[in-house]
Amino acid sequence: MVDVLGAGPVAVLTGAGISTDSGIPDYRGPDSPPRNPMTYQQFVGDFAFRRHYWARNHVGWRHIARTEPNDGHRALAKLEAEGLVTGLITQNVDILHEVAGSRRVIDLHGRYDRVICLSCRRAITREHLAERLTALNPDYAAEVSDIEIAPDADAVIAATEGFQVADCEYCGGMLKPDIVYFGENVPKDRVLEAYAYVDQAEALLVAGSSLTVMSGLRFVRHAAKTGTPVVILNRGETRGDDLATLKVDGGCSPVLTSLAEIYTG
Numbered sequence: 001m002v003d004v005l006g007a008g009p010v011a012v013l014t015g016a017g018i019s020t021d022s023g024i025p026d027y028r029g030p031d032s033p034p035r036n037p038m039t040y041q042q043f044v045g046d047f048a049f050r051r052h053y054w055a056r057n058h059v060g061w062r063h064i065a066r067t068e069p070n071d072g073h074r075a076l077a078k079l080e081a082e083g084l085v086t087g088l089i090t091q092n093v094d095i096l097h098e099v100a101g102s103r104r105v106i107d108l109h110g111r112y113d114r115v116i117c118l119s120c121r122r123a124i125t126r127e128h129l130a131e132r133l134t135a136l137n138p139d140y141a142a143e144v145s146d147i148e149i150a151p152d153a154d155a156v157i158a159a160t161e162g163f164q165v166a167d168c169e170y171c172g173g174m175l176k177p178d179i180v181y182f183g184e185n186v187p188k189d190r191v192l193e194a195y196a197y198v199d200q201a202e203a204l205l206v207a208g209s210s211l212t213v214m215s216g217l218r219f220v221r222h223a224a225k226t227g228t229p230v231v232i233l234n235r236g237e238t239r240g241d242d243l244a245t246l247k248v249d250g251g252c253s254p255v256l257t258s259l260a261e262i263y264t265g
């Protein structure tokens with residue numbers, strides 16, 4: 001890896017695999033069950049579905065808020081402080097890179113701790129929405145454990161029927177987590193900024209992504225097309241393996257920790 005990455009500057013693209021050691025499951029990992037991701041159309045088009053989503057999210061977002069960065073996140077923050085990494089693009093919404101101390105981060109798919117209004121585009125913190133949802137659903141927390149362990153999906157839906165959803169307090173519009181869902185595009189200016197990170201770098205390091213979706217794969221294609229060497233660090237195959245100068249089949253935490261030790265002496 002050191003041979004390919006050289007003295008940098010290096011752009012980094014990370015995916016779910018870097019956060020698995022923080023306890024956030026990688027749904028596309030080799031050992032993970034298949035799942036049906038929620039689509040943007042489901043969210044905006046179906047009130048019962050949206051209500052169910054917010055009822056679950058009212059509980060679930062706290063789990064993410066309690067997670068902590070792992071050695072992989074910390075190693076990348078160190079490599080940035082050292083001057084090797086000059087920009088980090090992440091497909092994760094958990095903001096663990098920021099918590100670990102990385103500064104130049106593009107949250108390609110948004111961030112879980114922010115909520116936007118689809119009408120007036122105002123953003124609020126997830127914490128602020130949590131206060132409003134708690135006020136609207138004062139007894140809900142008591143029912144939470146039942147919902148989490150309900151064995152079949154219909155029971156889960158029924159259990160969230162009474163949940164009160166909050167709308168935008170400025171314009172009454174529909175609120176949505178500031179997260180890019182399936183069926184939705186990453187905002188154009190964010191994509192252009194990410195391409196600029198890759199263009200400014202002498203190498204691209206992919207860590208913990210199987211590059212299943214085009215939103216990440218396009219940066220690998222772009223780097224390969226412009227002659228920028230690509231290192232892919234991931235457990236299992238990725239869609240970008242053919243384009244990589246070097247593929248390392250391994251875990252992010254141990255490999256990135258070793259890499260940071262080499263560069264920081």
Ligand SMILES: [Zn+2]
Pocket residue numbers: 117118119120121122168169170171172173
């Ligand atoms: Zn609004």
